[in-house]
Amino acid sequence: MTWVRTKVELERLESGETLEVRVPPGEALENVPRSAREAGHAVAVEGTLIRIVRR
Amino acid sequence: MSGSSRRGFLREIAAAAARRIPDQPPRGDEPMPNPVPLLSDAELERYSRQLVLPEWNELAQLVVRDASVLVIGAGALGSPVASYLAGAGVGRLGIVDSDVVEVSNLHRQHLHFTPDLGVPKVESAAAKLRFLNPEILVETYQVRVDPTNAAGLVEGQDLVVDCSDSFATRYAVNAACCAAGIELVEGGVAGWSGLVMAVQPGRTACYRCAFPAEPVDALTCAQLGVLGPAAGVIGSLQALEALKLLTGTGTPLTGAFLNVDLATAEFVRVHATRRADCPDCAAL
Numbered sequence: 436m437t438w439v440r441t442k443v444e445l446e447r448l449e450s451g452e453t454l455e456v457r458v459p460p461g462e463a464l465e466n467v468p469r470s471a472r473e474a475g476h477a478v479a480v481e482g483t484l485i486r487i488v489r490r
Numbered sequence: 491m492s493g494s495s496r497r498g499f500l501r502e503i504a505a506a507a508a509r510r511i512p513d514q515p516p517r518g519d520e521p522m523p524n525p526v527p528l529l530s531d532a533e534l535e536r537y538s539r540q541l542v543l544p545e546w547n548e549l550a551q552l553v554v555r556d557a558s559v560l561v562i563g564a565g566a567l568g569s570p571v572a573s574y575l576a577g578a579g580v581g582r583l584g585i586v587d588s589d590v591v592e593v594s595n596l597h598r599q600h601l602h603f604t605p606d607l608g609v610p611k612v613e614s615a616a617a618k619l620r621f622l623n624p625e626i627l628v629e630t631y632q633v634r635v636d637p638t639n640a641a642g643l644v645e646g647q648d649l650v651v652d653c654s655d656s657f658a659t660r661y662a663v664n665a666a667c668c669a670a671g672i673e674l675v676e677g678g679v680a681g682w683s684g685l686v687m688a689v690q691p692g693r694t695a696c697y698r699c700a701f702p703a704e705p706v707d708a709l710t711c712a713q714l715g716v717l718g719p720a721a722g723v724i725g726s727l728q729a730l731e732a733l734k735l736l737t738g739t740g741t742p743l744t745g746a747f748l749n750v751d752l753a754t755a756e757f758v759r760v761h762a763t764r765r766a767d768c769p770d771c772a773a774l
Contacts (some may be wrong), residue, residue: 437539441549443529474544 437463438470441487445476448489455483509599528552533625537579550737551579555738558582560637562663563653564611564695565589566716569601570725571651571732573655574667576619580735582627583619587611588634598718637658640666651675651732652697653725655711661770664689664697668770673735677728678748680714684724687747687762688731692774694744695762699771720752 441456446488448454460483468478468485477488527688529537529548533555542545559580561572564587576583591599591614599611606614611628619628633639640662644650648670652663660676667674667689674689676697689696727748734740747759749758766772 436535436538439534439542443534446527446549448548464667 438467441471441485442474445449445471445482445487445489448473450489452489454487454489456487457483458485505512506592511747521692533579535624536623540578545739546737550739552732553737554579557648558584559732560584560586560647560655562586562643562649562650562659563602563655564599565595565655566598566614566711566718566721567653567655567679567725567728568615568651569599570722571653571677571729572615573601573622574729575651575732576623576626576628577625578729580626580736582629584629584631584643585612585615585619586631586633586635587615587634588632594691596715598630598721600718600722635662637662637665641669644670644672647672649673649675649735651677651728653677653728657701657708660697661704665770667691668696668698668774671774675728675735677724679721679724680709680711680716682717682720682750683751683752684720685747685749686724686727686731686743688735688743689691689734690742690744695746695764696768696771699765699768700747700760700762702765702768705727718753723752724750 437458441454444454444482456467458467464483468480471487472479478488529551537551541551557580559575561568561575564572564585565723568585568587572583572585583725589611589728590600590612591609593607596604600617600619602611612632616628616630619625622702623642631690634722635643644663645665650663650667652660654660654663662672668691671691673691676687676689676705678685685702687697731743745763746759746761749760764771
């Protein structure tokens with residue numbers, strides 16, 4: 436569900452806007468950056484904070 | 491307003507709401523207003539497996555939620571069509587069927603169970619659909635569609651899915667949808683084979699363009715027989731086409747019909763063009 440919520444939040448942003456998502460260590464911390472990159476967004480991860488710039 | 495233009499209007503509204511920017515920037519320490527959550531948390535969870543699709547998004551889900559779809563027939567094709575559309579979140583789902591549930595229906599009409607014998611199919615189907623998705627509105631019409639009532643039934647719908655079992659009904663539905671400019675998904679199944687066709691009236695070939703006259707030797711399911719999974723395949727394809735037409739995702743099966751032979755697992759796409767003499771759509 437974390438990626439679904441993230442994906443929908445990204446859809447609500449304009450291109451170039453940044454979404455910050457903090458997730459607990461584990462599956463979501465691996466899946467969300469991977470899925471965001473696969474969707475073409477720019478992603479940076481610092482610890483448990485994921486910054487996604489909408490493409 | 492036609493179905494397609496109404497959906498376009500809804501798409502614009504939803505897109506504007508999704509991009510919502512406050513008219514006035516917040517002053518001083520005034521908090522920035524939060525964007526309105528267009529889909530609730532419950533909706534996000536319910537539809538998460540389609541929302542996660544790259545081709546699907548919140549806007550598509552909102553269009554589906556705002557859509558009115560009429561399913562004509564609550565039998566072998568209507569069961570998968572109605573259950574998939576209800577599951578997908580079509581906000582207003584109309585079900586039309588004049589029959590009651592019979593024991594010979596049960597092998598292929600999966601919305602009806604043995605305790606439903608004798609119950610009107612529309613009521614039996616609606617009860618299951620409301621269990622499946624209590625967030626949607628299910629409306630029932632226990633009538634047989636014919637040329638005298640088809641226009642009234644399709645009026646105000648965004649899309650019609652014809653799951654009827656006779657050429658006469660299909661022609662009546664096609665004519666009514668063409669006259670009202672309502673997109674239509676046709677389907678039929680008998681024996682081991684079936685067909686599916688999507689119609690955008692005035693833009694692509696309609697059912698009457700593809701099949702100008704009823705075959706003289708047309709047999710019914712009762713005469714030809716039918717396997718439940720064969721109906722399930724055709725109905726599932728119809729539901730898929732309906733979702734594509736509603737949301738603009740994928741490529742709809744228009745300007746052609748899909749001929750499916752499930753005995754050999756062969757799917758053949760047959761090109762269909764608009765006919766200048768079509769009594770249903772030539773004037774559009």
